Amino acid sequence: xxxxxxxxxxxxxxxxxxxxxxxxxxxxxxxxxxxxxxxxxxxxxxxxxxxxxxxxxxxxxxxxxxxxxxxxxxxxxxxxxxxxxxxxxxxxxxxxxxxxxxxxxxxxxxxxxxxxxxxxxxxxxxxxxxxxxxxxxxxxxxxxxxxxxxxxxxxxxxxxxxxxxxxxxxxxxxxxxxxxxxxxxxxxxxxxxxxxxxxxxxxxxxxxxxxxxxxxxxxxxxxxxxxxxxxxxxxxxxxxxxxxxxxxxxxxxxxxxxxxxxxxxxxxxxxxxxxxxxxxxxxxxxxxxxxxxxxxxxxxxxxxxxxxxxxxxxxxxxxxxxxxxxxxxxxxxxxxxxxxxxxxxxxxxxxxxxxxxxxxxxxxxx
Amino acid sequence: xxxxxxxxxxxxxxxxxxxxxxxxxxxxxxxxxxxxxxxxxxxxxxxxxxxxxxxxxxxxxxxxxxxxxxxxxxxxxxxxxxxxxxxxxxxxxxxxxxxxxxxxxxxxxxxxxxxxxxxxxxxxxxxxxxxxxxxxxxxxxxxxxxxxxxxxxxxxxxxxxxxxxxxxxxxxxxxxxxxxxxxxxxxxxxxxxxxxxxxxxxxxxxxxxxxxxxxxxxxxxxxxxxxxxxxxxxxxxxxxxxxxxxxxxxxxxxxxxxxxxxxxxxxxxxxxxxxxxxxxxxxxxxxxxxxxxxxxxxxxxxxxxxxxxxxxxxxxxxxxxxxxxxxxxxxxxxxxxxxxxxxxxxxxxxxxxxxxxxxxxxxxxxxxxxxxxxxxxxxxxxxxxxxxxxxxxxxxxxxxxxxxxxxxxxxxxxxxxxxxxxxxxxxxxxxxxxxxxxxxxxxxxxxxxxxxxxxxxxxxxxxxxxxxxxxxxxxxxxxxxxxxxxxxxxxxxxxxxxxxxxxxxxxxxxxxxxxxxxx
Numbered sequence: 001x002x003x004x005x006x007x008x009x010x011x012x013x014x015x016x017x018x019x020x021x022x023x024x025x026x027x028x029x030x031x032x033x034x035x036x037x038x039x040x041x042x043x044x045x046x047x048x049x050x051x052x053x054x055x056x057x058x059x060x061x062x063x064x065x066x067x068x069x070x071x072x073x074x075x076x077x078x079x080x081x082x083x084x085x086x087x088x089x090x091x092x093x094x095x096x097x098x099x100x101x102x103x104x105x106x107x108x109x110x111x112x113x114x115x116x117x118x119x120x121x122x123x124x125x126x127x128x129x130x131x132x133x134x135x136x137x138x139x140x141x142x143x144x145x146x147x148x149x150x151x152x153x154x155x156x157x158x159x160x161x162x163x164x165x166x167x168x169x170x171x172x173x174x175x176x177x178x179x180x181x182x183x184x185x186x187x188x189x190x191x192x193x194x195x196x197x198x199x200x201x202x203x204x205x206x207x208x209x210x211x212x213x214x215x216x217x218x219x220x221x222x223x224x225x226x227x228x229x230x231x232x233x234x235x236x237x238x239x240x241x242x243x244x245x246x247x248x249x250x251x252x253x254x255x256x257x258x259x260x261x262x263x264x265x266x267x268x269x270x271x272x273x274x275x276x277x278x279x280x281x282x283x284x285x286x287x288x289x290x291x292x293x294x295x296x297x298x299x300x301x302x303x304x305x306x307x308x309x310x311x312x313x314x315x316x317x318x319x320x321x322x323x324x325x326x327x328x329x330x331x332x333x334x335x336x337x338x339x340x341x342x343x344x345x346x347x348x349x350x351x352x353x354x355x356x357x358x359x360x361x362x363x364x365x366x
Numbered sequence: 367x368x369x370x371x372x373x374x375x376x377x378x379x380x381x382x383x384x385x386x387x388x389x390x391x392x393x394x395x396x397x398x399x400x401x402x403x404x405x406x407x408x409x410x411x412x413x414x415x416x417x418x419x420x421x422x423x424x425x426x427x428x429x430x431x432x433x434x435x436x437x438x439x440x441x442x443x444x445x446x447x448x449x450x451x452x453x454x455x456x457x458x459x460x461x462x463x464x465x466x467x468x469x470x471x472x473x474x475x476x477x478x479x480x481x482x483x484x485x486x487x488x489x490x491x492x493x494x495x496x497x498x499x500x501x502x503x504x505x506x507x508x509x510x511x512x513x514x515x516x517x518x519x520x521x522x523x524x525x526x527x528x529x530x531x532x533x534x535x536x537x538x539x540x541x542x543x544x545x546x547x548x549x550x551x552x553x554x555x556x557x558x559x560x561x562x563x564x565x566x567x568x569x570x571x572x573x574x575x576x577x578x579x580x581x582x583x584x585x586x587x588x589x590x591x592x593x594x595x596x597x598x599x600x601x602x603x604x605x606x607x608x609x610x611x612x613x614x615x616x617x618x619x620x621x622x623x624x625x626x627x628x629x630x631x632x633x634x635x636x637x638x639x640x641x642x643x644x645x646x647x648x649x650x651x652x653x654x655x656x657x658x659x660x661x662x663x664x665x666x667x668x669x670x671x672x673x674x675x676x677x678x679x680x681x682x683x684x685x686x687x688x689x690x691x692x693x694x695x696x697x698x699x700x701x702x703x704x705x706x707x708x709x710x711x712x713x714x715x716x717x718x719x720x721x722x723x724x725x726x727x728x729x730x731x732x733x734x735x736x737x738x739x740x741x742x743x744x745x746x747x748x749x750x751x752x753x754x755x756x757x758x759x760x761x762x763x764x765x766x767x768x769x770x771x772x773x774x775x776x777x778x779x780x781x782x783x784x785x786x787x788x789x790x791x792x793x794x795x796x797x798x799x800x801x802x803x804x805x806x807x808x809x810x811x812x813x814x815x816x817x818x819x820x821x822x823x824x825x826x827x828x829x830x831x832x833x834x835x836x837x838x839x840x841x842x843x844x845x846x847x848x849x850x851x852x853x854x855x856x857x858x859x860x861x862x863x864x865x866x867x868x869x870x871x872x873x874x875x876x877x878x879x880x881x882x883x884x885x
Contacts, residue, residue: 077437077444078419103444150442165443167409169432201463203417203439276419277463 029252031056033244034237035230038067040248041111043074043098044366048261049246050117050175051101055257059170062237063119066226069109071183073097073190076104076164080200080275082331087360089189096364099271102175104164105205108190112181112212114222116229118174125172127151127165133236134161134176137228143217150206153178158211180225181214200278266366272300272329284354291318291351293358297330307351314347321348331361398622399478402451403459403471406438409445415467416440423455429475431552436472452574453477550786551579559584567781571748573615577786586615616749627815631855635863636809638846639874641828644699645845647877651763652693658682659768661690688775689768696847697800698766700825702880703873705738705759708796711866714821715739717795718857732857741794741819742770744784746777752797752818753777753788795819802827808848821853821863 031053038046046067057063072095075084084106085097109115118130131151138145138153148154153161153176163176187210213220233239246252253259264270277298284291289311296304305325307318324337333355342349406416416438423429423436429449438445453475460466460473551559551566558581559566569587571577613621657663673679708714716732737757744751753773758766776783801810801824810824826848836842853863873879 076442078417078439101444102442103439104442163442167443167445169446169448201417202419203441274420 029244029246029255032058032061034061034063034239034241035233036063036065036244036246037226037230038065038246038248040246041068041070042248042366043069043072043096043109044262044265045248045253045258046115047098047100047265048258049252050173051261052255052257054119054166054168054171054173057119057171060121062233062239064230064233064239065117065119065175066114066229067117068111068114068222071095071108071110071186073106073108074100075106076203076205077101077274078103078202078276079106079205080198080202080278081272082275082280082359082361083193083195083198083200083278084191084205086190086192086194087331087362089192091360091362093186093190094364095190096266096366097271097362098265099274100164102164102166102173103203105162105203106191107162107177108182108187109177110182110186111222112179112183112214114178114180114225116176116178116226118233120172120174122167122170122172125167125174127163127174130174131163131176133232134178134229137225137232138178138213138220140228140231141217141220141224143213143220145213152208155211155213155216157209159208160211160213178225179210179212180220180222181212184210184212195280197281197283198278199280200276202276202278266364268300268329268332268363271363272331272361275300275330280358282354282358284351284358286347286350286354288347288350291354293351293355295325295330295359300330302326302328302330302333309347314345317341317345317348318351321351325355331359332363333359399476401456402453402475402477404435404450404473404475406447406466406468406470406472408468409440409443413440413443413468415465416445417465418460418462418472419444421458421462423449423473425455425457427455429453429455438466447472449475451475451477452578550574550577555579555581555584562588564588569781571782571784573619577784577789583615620750623815624813627813630814630816632811632814632852633855633860633863634811634850634852635860635867636848636850637867637871638808638848639871640833640844641696641847641874642845643875643877644696645828647699648694648696655691655694656682656764658685659690659764660692661687685768686772689772691767691771694763694767696828697770697798697825698763699877700874701740701755701758701766701770701798702761702763703877704740704796704798704823704870705761706873706880706883707866707870708738708740709759710869711862713858713862714866715795716857717792717819718854730856735795738796739792739794741797742773743797743799744773744777746782746784747780748777748782751777751782751784751789752793753784754790754794756790756794793817793819795821797822799824801825802847809850811850812852814852814854820858821851823852824850826850 036049036053038049040046040049046069050065050067053063053065071093073085073090075081075097077100079099081087081097081099090097107113116134118133120130128147128151131147131153135145135147135153143155145153145155145160148159151163152159160179161176163174165172165174191205191207193207213225230243253262275297277296280295280297282293282295284293289309292306292308294304294306294308295302302325305322307322309315309318321338321341324341325333328334328337338348338352342352409416417440418436419439420437422434429435430452431450432448435447435449435455438447455473456476457474459471466472551572556566559579562584564584564587566579569579569583572579572583574580574583712734713732715736715738716734719731719733721728721730738759739754739756740758741752741754744753753776755761755766755769755773761769773784773788776785776788796819797812797814799810799812799822801807801812806827806829808826808829810826812822812824814820814822828845828847830843831846832841833844833846834841836844849867851863851867
């Protein structure tokens with residue numbers, strides 16, 4: 001479980017219309033229900049549960065899953081975390097970043113943000129239709145929102161929701177965020193782009209200005225939002241089943257698929273090792289001169305580090321330093337591999353320090 | 367013990383369901399291969415191009431239908447693409463990180479012609495559709511209904527109705543059981559079978575890889591059930607009374623395999639083995655078959671004392687009834703001695719590994735296995751199979767007899783009970799066929815097929831002959847059996863095969879050696 005926040009009371013919700021039909025958690029959670037709401041705020045749990053529901057539910061049946069996470073940054077499947085996320089800010093706040101399984105860009109989650117996930121058979125999947133469903137739900141709460149041409153939900157020109165999709169042979173899902181009362185200042189700090197010299201092959205986020213729904217109506221909060229979405233979902237897909245509430249700590253993480261997901265997501269192989277190829281040019285300046293560093297990395301491993309200095313005297317040592325970095329994990333270089341080089345030469349040590357601060361990474365241990 | 371002259375013949379023939387003419391397995395039969403270009407399909411939603419994020423396969427990797435091939439990304443959608451075919455990935459046309467347009471080829475997959483869906487746009491129907499004719503089954507070895515004891519082998523065997531016999535209707539229970547987990551079929555095929563009310567158990571194993579049931583098998587089953595048994599629906603009977611019979615599924619598979627076998631340069635080597643000593647050993651071994659292999663174990667010889675009185679005697683493993691037998695035959699003894707010879711000759715424990723032509727080291731190689739894997743040719747009512755006994759050198763003669771019993775039991779099931787567990791893809795390195803069980807043949811010239819190992823041996827029927835070389839010139843009556851070897855001359859030399867057979871002979875004709883080696 002995450003410990004970087006002060007524990008909040010578990011949200012208790014009373015749905016007056018559905019009180020009689022609310023079911024308690026059984027020991028065995030099956031993926032064959034239609035509406036799931038997670039009471040857990042553990043992002044690893046929620047994402048793994050979402051994937052489990054996606055892979056195990058009957059292909060032909062629609063499914064809705066609603067959840068929210070404690071503060072974290074979520075990047076898309078094929079994104080570059082060092083480019084998308086401000087690692088220094090992440091480190092300072094001890095907030096994790098998580099790579100999700102669907103595509104798209106980077107978002108910030110906290111308890112003021114609610115996530116929705118609609119799973120449908122692939123043949124009948126339509127992004128626009130699912131976005132419209134959520135839009136109608138918000139309209140019933142008195143806020144006028146629209147869907148833009150990228151199927152994002154906006155108020156005016158500011159986004160309140162970002163979406164992403166995953167499609168497999170028989171099934172597809174559309175999941176998205178909904179900014180209800182998120183700390184936008186934290187969002188801004190964590191998602192600040194400052195690495196123009198990093199050129200990456202993956203997907204770049206499309207940055208947009210954002211705002212909270214709460215600014216436009218005081219009746220909207222997590223509970224009212226999920227009620228509205230559930231209602232709209234029931235109408236659209238004619239679902240009468242009761243809501244399935246899911247708590248963590250009650251055996252769901254014993255489901256092997258979920259457990260494996262919760263182990264895989266924070267691991268280096270998934271979080272960093274799935275980074276597509278990128279090159280990063282760093283141009284640090286020192287009192288003794290300028291250096292050009294070009295790093296080429298793929299799947300989180302440094303393939304090549306070319307360190308060029310105008311001064312031919314240090315060139316050889318720089319080359320050695322560069323070679324030592326090969327096959328090391330980007331951002332997690334073992335200091336021992338360069339120790340002898342930097343101890344012998346002050347300039348190499350300066351370059352190494354510049355590299356460390358440029359490659360700053362934060363690896364969260366749940 | 368009486369030495370009945372007919373006995374060895376009975377014992378050899380008494381192997382139920384054994385023996386056939388030529389030795390090839392449907393699993394090892396290679397069909398014609400076609401290179402299919404798999405294109406990036408329209409993902410929908412107006413997406414025109416995607417970036418390939420990750421390939422889950424590599425060139426020369428084997429892929430099955432519905433295995434994940436790759437993951438692609440288009441703006442906000444991450445899409446997993448699965449393979450439509452079973453086959454081998456030959457080339458990746460778009461690398462990770464590159465962009466593929468919809469309609470562009472993603473990769474090339476080499477598929478078996480048979481396994482392509484008949485609706486596939488890229489593929490043209492085979493010129494001769496396969497139709498099962500009941501008549502073609504008439505000549506196959508009849509099945510034995512009971513879980514044969516060898517004594518019953520001489521009794522007249524009752525012929526089971528063939529599943530495609532129009533007079534043999536499926537009953538409701540079998541249709542309800544049509545989705546047993548032991549039947550391999552793609553989900554699309556199962557769905558079709560369910561809709562058409564076809565019991566997949568009847569079709570197992572199918573003509574696809576690993577015995578998978580294909581759509582074509584379903585179609586043939588349905589058309590075969592309604593067809594007149596004597597005349598093919600394709601052509602009118604000719605005036606002279608000639609009847610055109612289409613090749614059945616298994617026989618056509620044999621055709622294709624034999625055409626492929628023309629690639630292999632065969633050479634043969636025949637000799638006779640003197641099995642008189644084995645013959646006299648047989649009754650003695652039969653008297654001490656371990657009790658767990660007997661269905662009716664004899665009473666314990668101990669009455670006054672009990673070996674377990676101090677400490678429990680380790681109990682032998684429990685053995686399935688299908689593995690229990692009452693009498694040994696020569697075949698397990700031949701297999702054991704063969705495995706001993708194979709231990710001394712690594713060449714005959716190896717299989718050919720073909721390297722891809724793109725590899726810089728494009729010479730083929732031999733993969734030597736640590737154990738002796740021997741395949742047995744098994745002729746059953748459903749067709750000819752070659753199940754493999756793996757690590758035969760680790761088996762005792764009794765456990766080999768149990769294995770053979772079990773395999774023939776499975777083979778005689780209708781539908782066939784052999785599964786990929788008994789017929790692994792890698793197969794054996796030597797195949798053994800007990801042709802002598804069928805008739806009084808002495809020698810044969812068996813044929814190797816790709817995947818069938820480096821050599822194959824056909825065992826004839828044992829005969830008592832007068833051997834003039836023995837008995838100090840007066841001669842002696844000896845029991846001899848003809849063995850005919852064929853080997854792959856690409857890897858085996860004539861002299862090597864001859865020497866190997868002589869090595870085998872030294873084990874067969876001097877069975878006492880097994881005692882010295884503690885079997």
